[in-house]
Amino acid sequence: MRIGVLDVGSNSAHLKIVDLAEGRPPRTVATLKHPTRLAEAIDPDGTIGEEAVCRLVGAVGQAACTAALHGVDELVAFATSAVRDATDRDEILARVADRTGVELGFLTGGQEATLTFHAVRAWYGWSARRLLVMDIGGGSLEIAAGDGREPDVALSLPLGAGRLTRKHLPGDPPDPERVRRLRRHVRRKLAATAGPFAGDLDGRAPGTLPVATSRVLTQLAVLGGAPKPRKGPYERRVLHRSRLRAQIDDLAGMTAAERAELRGISAPRARQILAGAIVAEATMTALHVKRLEVCPWALREGIIMHRWQMMADPAARERAPLPASPRPRSHLHAVPMVSEAHA
Structure with a gap:
């Protein structure tokens, strides 16, 4: 097929x-x-x-x-x-x-989070006992966690890098006070939405592998020294929270054109990469995650795995139609x- x-x-x-x-x-x-x-x-x-x-x-x-x-x-x-x-x-x-x-x-946002989780599970297999997955898109942030094929928690928050840039960071470079307000806004939103699931989303839980997907998080990892995408999907890429914190201040003082000259940052995402970094750092802090493994598979591959599963189990279409x-x-x-x- x-x-x-x-x-x-x-x-x-x-x-x-x-x-x-x-x-x-x-x-x-x-x-x-x-x-x-x-x-x-x-x-x-x-x-x-x-x-x-x-x-x-x-x-x-x-x-x-x-x-x-x-x-x-x-x-x-x-x-x-x-x-x-x-x-x-x-x-x-x-x-x-x-x-x-x-x-x-x-x-739905929950379906996106669940299917992305499926992709990450398929990539790492059962050697990763418990997964904690983050995906930052243009419009939303997806978080999912669990130790099975299905996540125990799958959340979607309106904290996408493009959405936040458009609403909160109009300048180029943005006003420092707007950057501070955005950081507070992201922390409050995470506390209100992800807070009730703190136990399920705790990156310190035994056996947990924290994983990042999406272009935004991949580019932030490359900015921090990870191998570039052209090295192939099997190269290990890690996003470190400590490096991310230092990058935010640097990105905040740059124009979009200056960011596009940085290692790993593409011109289409240069304007919104600051908001993406703010969301990534705040989410990692809230979930007690020091580093994220970058997975090359995400939502599209999750849908592919869903279709592949239906070949062996047609009832899966009724349980989770796409x-x-x-x-x-x-x-x-x-x-x-x-x-x-x-x-």
Whole structure:
């Protein structure tokens, strides 16, 4: 079975196409990444700007074409918080479906946290007895923990790096007082939401492996000296809380352009990397975590593992259904990437 997983996030749309066969590991056939930059285009009223919607339509159209060219049997297409929380979400979904033939679905924050946990469990296996997983996206922070295949706790908080940058750090560089207020805001939100689960989320619990996923946390680890992504997924990467604390002050005094010159920091995430660092440091402190292992698998791989599991256990679909789009129509080969921008 060949499936494609299309993840439309706050910064980019990622497509991963894999072959699944019972008893064999997933085999990657093709990947595609296209920028959307939705996080920076959300207006004060919660709508997404026209240019960003055009980029979104183009990215989904390109992904659908690629999926069709590779003969996928199923395309799982979903959007995370940037589109899910937009006030004009329904109009955006209708436009994407009309132009590309792809119907974007949604996952709840809890589902995102759970599926990311599945991916991390699959990567580390049972040698990691208990996992504590953190994922910082553009719109939300996901935390999950447990010692089984399913997490005991799966939380989603509105503490994404893009969301916080847009609401709390408008300057370039930001005003120092705004940075201080954001740090207090993040600590309060963590205490209110994650506090009741303190026992389940304690990184000091015996046998716990604290793990980071997401580009934000990976780039912060590289900034702190971890191997760059081009070294491959099997290189060990660790994010240290002590180094992160020192980095926050440095990042706060830089412009986005200056941050983009730093080791490991990409230009698309340079503006929001400060907020990501603030969330990472505050979360690690709240959960008593000194270091995080960086896992190369995350939400997309969690969905792939879910589909792989369904091949052996079809009842899994009923227990945890996921959004799926119909197979891309053949006419999608003709969808031009610039058609929406010039319509």
